[in-house]
Structure formats: structure tokens, C-alpha cells
Amino acid sequence: MNFAADFAGILLGGLAAGTVLFIVSVGLSVTMGLMGFVNLAHGAFAMFGGYIVVLAMNRAHFGFAVALALGFIATAALSVVLERFLYRRLYRAGELDQVLFTIGLIFIFIASMTIVVGPESQTLQLPPALGGQLNLGFIQYRTYSIFLIVVGFAIALGIWLTFERTRIGGQIRATVDNRRMAESLGINVDRLFTITFAFGSGMAAIGGGLGAEFLGLDPQYPLKYLVYFLIVVSVGGLGSVIGVYYAALILGVLDFVLTLYLPKGGTIFIYVLTILILLARPQGLFGRKEL
């Protein structure tokens, strides 16, 4: 068999699967790392945004890009409202109260979606340009997977550049390192939190919309995939965008390979990998080692 084609097939398959997880989870890593807030309801924002995207495309016949933008804006707006009125009260609370709050929020999201849209899953109708296969020369591969990989890379690069090169990125990094110091330097931490949270939730919405082709979209979404988001974030290291990117891709490829050759192993691989990595490096691949 064509080794290059086989290898490429595995690599692309794993990268695509990892990219989907990355795009949805990157917001969670930033909020958990920056705000120290255990936002388990992150998947609910992804679901909300995903629904906006899919419904905009299916019912209102908007284009894919427009629908994604709509999803980003709507979810970011919703998250700002929730952050201002609810999340803010719990910044100083213990982690367990945050867990309670966000789980309650998940239930509210699930029930609301079920009542408003209905319990059925929504199918994303891809624009024809993104369907079918792409001829890469030595291999024909699913166009949408390649699209995702490219978009995921662009997003990772974009976010990384923002963090490293822009002023607001510097402010965020400063606040993650030492909040009190950042405040005393005059950084408006409250406003920063709101902006970051909005951005993170908006990214979740993009992830929900882009990933709907693979992960589906139904009211149970926030609970179905919560474990995977947490795994990617903890293996990557809190607050590190690069960490989440690498973690998602590495886990995606490894899981793909192992599942391909040992399907009887079922879904244990991702758990085994996570345990091994976290035992070897508890702070995650790119996390900061705690004193």
C-alpha cells in the first residue's frame, strides 16, 4: 500500500479531530488560567453558539462565514451579560461553589434549548465548497477536515500573536502571572476579565459551529463532551494557548492511531494517555509549575 498516503491519512485524521477539540477548548483554557474560574459551562456556550450557526444556515440560509460571525457575536454578548451579573459574584468563591454554579448553568442551558428548539439534534448542511474530497496530489482527503486543520492553525497563530505581541495580550499575561501586581500597575482587571471571557465564549461558539460536522449538536452537548474539553485543557496546561493546541493535536493523533490499530481497546486510549501525561507532568505540557 502507498505508505505516504496511509501516513497522511492518519495524520490528517488525527489533526482534524484534535483541531475540533482545540477550537472549542481554547476559550476554557484562557478563562480557567486567567480568571482561575472553573467554568464547566463552557460547553454550554459552545452549544449555544453552534445552534445559532446551524439555525442561521439551515433556517435563515445565511452563508457559513456569516453564520459563524453571528454565532461568535451572539455568544460573546450572552457571556458578557452572564459574566457581569452572575459569574462576577463567584470570582472569590471556592472552586466547589463555582462547580455548583456552572453545573446549574449547564442544566439551565440544556432545558432552555430543549424547550425553545426541541430535543432533536441539528444537522449542519455544509456549503458545497467544503464538502467532498480535496485532491492533494498523493492523497484525496476530506475537504472539511483539511479546512478545519488550516482554520485551527490560523486561530492558534492568531491568538498566540495576540498574546505575545499586543498590549492587551501582555496585560492578560501579566494578570495571569500576578493579579495583584497587575492591578497595582493600573490594569483594569475587571474589564480584562469581561473581555477575555467574552472572547473565550465566542471562540467556544465558533468551535461549536465548526465542530458540528463531527460532534453533532443537540441539547445534551455540554455534558457529552465536557470530559474531552477538560482533558485537553488540563493536559495542555492552564492559561497556555500553545499548550492547548499541542495537547489537542497530540491527543487527537495518538488517539486516532491507537483506535485505528487497536479498535478493541475502545475509548480507553484517551484516558490512558491523559493519566500518563498528567502523572509525568502534573502541570500539563505547557503549564506553569506550582511552587
Place this chain on the structure above:
Amino acid sequence: MSRRIIAVLAAAAATAIAAGGATSQARAQDVKIGLILPYTGPGAELSPQMDKSIDLYQKLNAAQIKPYKFTIIKRDSKAPNGAAAKVDAQELLTQQKVDVLAGWIYSPDAIASAPVVTAGKRLAVIMNAGTAFITNLSPYFVRTSFTLWQSSYVMGEQAAKYMHAKTAVVAYTDYPPGKDALDAFKYAFEHNGGKVIDAIPAGGPGATPDFTPFFQRAKDEHPDVLFVFVPAGDQATAVVKTYAALGMRAAGTKLIGTGDIVPDNKLQGMGDLAVGLITVHHYNADLDNPQNKAFIAAWKKAYGADATPDFTSVGAYDGMAAIVHALHATKGKIDDGAAAVKSLLGWKFASPQGPIEIDPQTRDIIMNEYLDEVVKGADGKLHEKVLKTFAAVKDQCKVLAIGPCAPKK
């Protein structure tokens, strides 16, 4: 004077008797059905199809139900771990004192309810749960839905005979219905000259897995057919999309499966990717018989032109028909569970899915299976074309008494 008094007294007496008779008749008319379905949790998207079907049955068959009246008490079985379903069954029997139990989408829910059902001594109609051995767990269970053996066995046979396939790879969701589908397909396929070269467990019934690695593995093995079973719903769409995305048809592997991979309510959403898929199932919305035509027409009228029933709806519909039959056969004393079950043994019914019968030995359903192909109709929509019909298919797992259906030592 006295004649008038007698007349008045007689009239009063007559009224009293009539009123008393009417009250007792009113009491006999009310039949309580306890319906256990998952309204929240992972099964939440499946229960509306059954709820709607039950409502529609009562509307369409009001004449058959007379002089009785149904009161349906719904209970949420929540997550499919069986505990909530068991408590629901207990409470429906002891508090609401229902006359019949019905529902159960997930097999663990039905399995957990079995001891309660036996102790409660009421007819229990399984409207969906498909693991083969469930009906053995209680003598009060009557199933009107299906088992995976029925569709998969026929598919295995036809893959060899009709499609002339020599090799097959099976990809299945790693839980009992999936294993039943694998066992049944493999048994029938290999007894008809084929060979199953690989059996790939493809994730669990909860979150939709990425089917790419599983199908990639299958593709690399170059079978004539890839037989897939996944729970109907989201996973079916993902299966069809992944099959197309990997270019497996061009590589020479045909995708076949039970009807779960092309459920009627998801079919249109799959688009052109689904055209040409061959499946075996006991129901599809395009079946050409008078009952189904009426059923579909009524469904679309009640729920919208784009709405369609699916096999879970038919399971519920037939379940209601079974209850009505038992009701009349026992002359209203359906709360006598043993008599109700007895009245259903060998019961025949013209269902939208075709003629069905309840097997007197197993209390399971015997029905037609149809070999279908997805085609694009003149209206631009996808339809199922029936290639062959197989009448009176029994659950082979129990007939052959193999695997989990084998008698316990």
C-alpha cells in the same frame, strides 16, 4: 292518585338505575396506562417520536378504543441506568395503580423494570428496547418493537445472496444491541458463504465518536461490504458522512446496515450522500400499504409537512394497538395481567409496517423485514425503495437459543 305515585317512583327508580349503571360503566371505561420514556438525558430526542405516535393513535383509532378511555400517566426514565425506570414502574403500579405499563426506550431501563413488572402482574408492552433476551426476563413483557437479530440476520443473509458479497467488515457501537447486530449478521452471512474479516467496536452509545479511524481501518481491509450498526439519530448521520468523506464507495466497499443508519427523521438531512445505501429494517416511511399511507398522511397533517414518523413511532403505535386488543379481549379487565398477555399470544395486526404477530412462545414480535435502497425521488427528496420483502421474520437469537438467549445452565 296512587298510579301517579307509582309512576313517579318508577321514574325515579329508573333514573337511579340508569345513573348507577352509567357511573359503573364510566368507571369501567377509564384505563390507566403508565408510560415510561426518557424525557430528559441522552434519550430526550427519541421520546417525542413515540409520544406523538401515541397521541396520533388515539386520534385515528378513537372508534376502536370505545367504550374505553385512556389516561396516560407519563414518567421520565432520565439517564439510561435503570434506577429511575424501576422506581417509575414501582410507583406507577403501587401509587397510580395503572392497568398497563408501556414504553422503555433503553434496554437497561426495561431490564431493571423486569422484576417489578413480574411482581406487579400487569401487562407491560415494550415499545422500543431491542436487546434480544429482555422478553425472557418477565412473563408479562410483550414486545411490539424489534430485536437487532431480526434486521441484522436478514441483512447478513441478503448481503451474501442478493448482493453477492464474499467479505464483510462489521462496525458496531459497543453495547448489547450492537453486539446483537454483529452476532446476527455474522451468523447469517457466514452460513451463506460469506466471511466476516473484522469486527470493529466503534465507540459507545453516548457521545458520537469520530468514525474516521474505524472506517479507515475497514477501508484498508477492502471488504465487499461494510455492515454498520449505530443507535439511530446523530450517530447515523455521522456514519453516512464519514463513509462518503473517506471515498469508500469508490474504493469498492458498499455501506450496508440495519435501518438505524438511515432513520426516517434524519434521512432528508443526509442529502445525496445517502443515495444508494442498502439496509434492512422492519419499517420505513415509504412503505406502500394502506395503513402506512393513512398513518403518514395523518402524521404530516398533525405535525407538519416535513415531519415523518420512524420505526420508534411504529413501535409505539403497535404497542397501543396491542393494548386496545388486550382490552377488548379481556372485556375491560386488562388489569388481569396474565389474561391480558394470554390474549396477545398469536395476536395479528395490520400495522403501518405491514402484518405483525406476537409470537406465542416468546411474546416477541414477528414482522416483515424489508430490503431497502435509498433513492432520490422525482420530488427531489430521498425515499426508501423496497427491493425485497421477507415475511414473518422471527427473532433468530431465541429460535436458535444461542448466546445470551441460550437457557441459563
Place this chain on the structure above:
Amino acid sequence: MSAAVSPAGEASVAAGIDNPAARVLMQRHRFRWWEALPWIAAIVSYFAFPDYLGFGTDLLVTILFALSLDLALGYAGIITLGHAAFFGAGAYTVGMLASYNIWTEPITSLLLAALAAAAIGVLSGLVLLRTKGLTLLMLTLCTMALLEQAANMAHAYTGGFDGLPSLPIAPVFGVFEFNPLYADTQYLFALGVLLVCFLFVRTLVYSPFGQSLTGIRENVLRMHAIGSPVRRRLIVCYAISAALAGIAGGLWAQTNAYVNLSTLGLDRAATVLIVLILGGYGRLYGAFIGAVVYLALEHFLAQIYPTAWQLGLGLLLVLIALFARNGILGLGETLWRRYRAKRTAP
């Protein structure tokens, strides 16, 4: 719970103990009058709500499970999302022993369940308790998920997703049989097991061992500094917590005559965590209150609004999280303190 000297304190002075810290610790052991309330309520419910005993049994099992989690989470500060690993270990121990007709006596089966769960607790504790925070959370979750997958892969023995049905359970003390339709015996059996386990946990928590756990939770560096064997204490605590969770799991299998993969699932682990936080962790009775409120709402609200009860539940969780420090018990304490302050204010 306050440190003021009370008649009990005078008694201990009379007994020759004049160290105030020791006096406080001794007083904690004593039963307060209101501690009998949950048990009285449970017995009264038996007679008052004979139709709800199936629900009641589920409730008691959940209380025991939440109690076991409280020991690890509330007292030792081990934040875990994988406690269902022990619940499931206990459930499958009982389930497989019964299903293959090896052993069906209920009380000894529970002890075996406890042992199996404790063994897993010790093994996983040795490996995992080096970490903390999010890392520990994810490791416990992944360990539990791994066990769940392993149980599914061994479906020839465990029955997989459908589990092992119709478990034969011998009558309690050879006399009291479990009736599938009327859960009377199950309820009283579960209540008895819960009482025994609760007394054990209560004694443990107020013992020196329990105090050291609180020390570890509050300030682990200082505990190290005073030479307390922190790691050993944590593992012992984790193992005991696992054993109790195993008993709860075994009880679930017995009262349902059924065991399946859900006993090892994230749904179960997350629910018990929510129940405990809702009620108030680190307070023993938080488990009781949290379980009653959560399960009652889930059960009864679901009957009225089969599709939308989750909304009500979600609202409750959000409100408690926003306005109560440490769950319903915490809220109760805050209100009680405010009331007392008002009364004693000049």
C-alpha cells in the same frame, strides 16, 4: 460547635481535663438533640409514605454515597470527580457474586464490596494523591472512566451496558426478603446500613485522625512541619472513603437487583458531587440535606414537568451557589448565626 464552656465542659473539668482545646474536642463527640432528627424523619417516612419507599431507598443509598465523598472531599480536601469508581467496584462485586451464584448473603456481600473498593482506593490513592487541584480532578475522572471502559470490555462477565439483571439476593438475616414491588425491606436494610456507616464516619471525623484530616485540608505545609504523616493519612482516608462508597454501590446493586455500567459513570460521580456541594460539604449532614433536596426535586418536579424539570434544578443550583456559602447547611448556619446575633444584641 462553639468553643464556649457548657455543662458538658464542666463535666470534663470535673473529670480532670482542664485543657480547653481537649475539652472542645471531647464535646464534639457528644450527640446533639437535633442529630436524631434525620433518623426520626426516616422512620416516620417509612410509615407515612409507604408508596415512596422505592424512591426512599434510592435516597438513602445516595446519602451514603455522598457521605463517603464528604470524608474525602469535605474533610481531607481531596477533590474528586471519580468517586463512582468505588461505587461501581462495590456494585459489581455484589453483582457478580450474586449473578454467578457464588455468594448472595447481603451483609457479608457488602463487606466484600467494601474490601474491593478499598483495595482500589489504596492502589489509586498511592498513585494519584501526589497531585492536587485540577490535575487530581482529571486523574480521578480518567481512572474512573478507565474502569468503566474495562468493565465494558469484559462484557462477557459484567454484561456490559445492559449489565447483570435479576440478581438473586438472599433474605436479610435469612428472614426478610426483598420484594421488587414494595421496597419495605430494602428501605429498612438501607437505613440500617446507613446508620452503622454514619456512626462510624462520625466517630472517625471527631477522632484525632479526623482532626488531622482537617489540618491537612486547611494547611498542609504546617501539617508537614509538625511531622504529621500526611501522605499516609490521606491514603487511609481515601481508602475508607472508597470502602464506604463501595458499600453504597453494593447496596444499590442489592436494592435494585441489578448492576450496570452506569454505576461507574461520570453521571453518577458528578451527581454525588453536586449533591454534596448543594447540601454543604465538611459537615456530615450536608450529605443528607443535599441528597433530599436534589433527589426530591428531580423526582417530583419531573412528574409535573417531564421535559423541563432540569430548568428548576439548574436554577436552584445557581441560586445556592450565588447566595449560600457552602451549600444549604452553610446558608442555614449563616441565617442561624444572624438570628442569634440579633437576639443577643443589646
